Amino acid sequence: MFELVQVAENTYYVESPAKIGIYRVSDEEVVLIDSGNDKEAGRKIRQILDSKGWKLKTIYNTHANADHIGGNRYLQNQTGCKIFIPEMNLAFTRKTILEPAFLYGGYPPKELRKKFLMAQESDAEFLLKDDLPKGFDAIELPGHFFDMVGYRTTDNIIFLADCLFSKEILDKYKISFIYDVADYLKTLEMVKGLEAELFIPSHSEATTSIKELAQYNIDQVKEIGEKILSICREPLNFEVILKNVFSDYQLDMNFDQYVLVGSTVRSYMAWLKDAGKLDIVFKDNLLLWKTVEF
Numbered sequence: 001m002f003e004l005v006q007v008a009e010n011t012y013y014v015e016s017p018a019k020i021g022i023y024r025v026s027d028e029e030v031v032l033i034d035s036g037n038d039k040e041a042g043r044k045i046r047q048i049l050d051s052k053g054w055k056l057k058t059i060y061n062t063h064a065n066a067d068h069i070g071g072n073r074y075l076q077n078q079t080g081c082k083i084f085i086p087e088m089n090l091a092f093t094r095k096t097i098l099e100p101a102f103l104y105g106g107y108p109p110k111e112l113r114k115k116f117l118m119a120q121e122s123d124a125e126f127l128l129k130d131d132l133p134k135g136f137d138a139i140e141l142p143g144h145f146f147d148m149v150g151y152r153t154t155d156n157i158i159f160l161a162d163c164l165f166s167k168e169i170l171d172k173y174k175i176s177f178i179y180d181v182a183d184y185l186k187t188l189e190m191v192k193g194l195e196a197e198l199f200i201p202s203h204s205e206a207t208t209s210i211k212e213l214a215q216y217n218i219d220q221v222k223e224i225g226e227k228i229l230s231i232c233r234e235p236l237n238f239e240v241i242l243k244n245v246f247s248d249y250q251l252d253m254n255f256d257q258y259v260l261v262g263s264t265v266r267s268y269m270a271w272l273k274d275a276g277k278l279d280i281v282f283k284d285n286l287l288l289w290k291t292v293e294f
Contacts, residue, residue: 002044004052007198007206008155018067018202020045021151021159024054025133031058033151033159034202035071038115042071046078060132061085061124062141062161063148064092065177066099068202070115072122084127086138088146093124103259111255141191143184144177158196163187164217166204174249175224176217178264181271185221188214228268229277235288241265 003015004022012022020041021033030049035042049056056079061069064085072083072093085093092098100108100117112118125131127149132138135154141163142148150160163184165176178184192214199210207213231244242262246253251261269289272278281288 002041002048004048005206007200008153008157011153011155011157013159013200013206014045014048016041016044018162019159019200019206020071021153021200022048022054023133023136023153025057028053028055029057030054031060031133032056032075033060034062034068034161035059035075037067037070037119039071039074039120042074042078045071046075055079056081058131059083060127060151061089061093062150062159062202063145064089064096064099065145065162066096066115066117066119068161069093069096069122069124070119072124073120076122083122083124084131085124086147086149087126089148090124090126093119093122096121100259103263109255112259116256117259139194141187143180143182143187145179152196156197158194158199160191160199160201160210162202163191164201164204164210164214166201167213167216169203170217170220174220174251175245175261175264176220177260178221178267181221181225181267182274185218188218188221225268225272225277228265228272229291232278232289232291235281235283235290237286237288238266238269241269241289 001016004012005015006012010024014020016036020036022030024030058081059072075081076083096119100112104112137152139150139152141150141161144162148161150158152158192211198206198208200206231241242265245265269278277292278289279292
């Protein structure tokens, strides 16, 4: 873990729970793509950079989930580097309590105010095209989390952030976090058509071909949608629906998973309602969801 892997002349990644990209902009200076999940990850990245004699110039975050911005503050304090992130993620990086608050739907209790969901705050700036290294491209990857982006380096290596997950993760956990299901599916269809020397997803192995994995993620999304429609054949309250999702997929509920999977299931239900496949009714001051019969 935290091993440096060179994949092209100037492009590297660090093998870690959420892969971290390193791009050499000169013999002495590098930029990062994401920074890991916490201060310790930042410290390990700093050790790698120091061992190579590299100076950190900039961190380019793909999005503001805690496991992608957790090393920001440590690295910024140590090196004075700049940090750039897509617009809607900026507030989440400067005020990181917003992530657990968003997931919980109100002020989060202390069990959710920890590094798994709440990174240390850092002084990020809104990402503009002119802020990217020469020849770099930001690729819009909405769906997983607001206006998430990936990055293509001059070596034609694409870092795909969290727009898809490995088969192993999906087979084990079944439900990956999604904010906007419709945008997520559009992103995956777009990704299927991308070409690059190498694709580096944050939570899957680097690969020269991404189409098959993207389709596997698409199929999983559609399966979950059908699962929810099946559960809602009779009018049910959200908590019962969520309980049935956990039970059917043999998932273990804790507070973290309650808010992560719960938020995702709500996103699925919004997607299905917008498609006319789910409807709601209020009964005895309960909001109930029911599959629309055709």
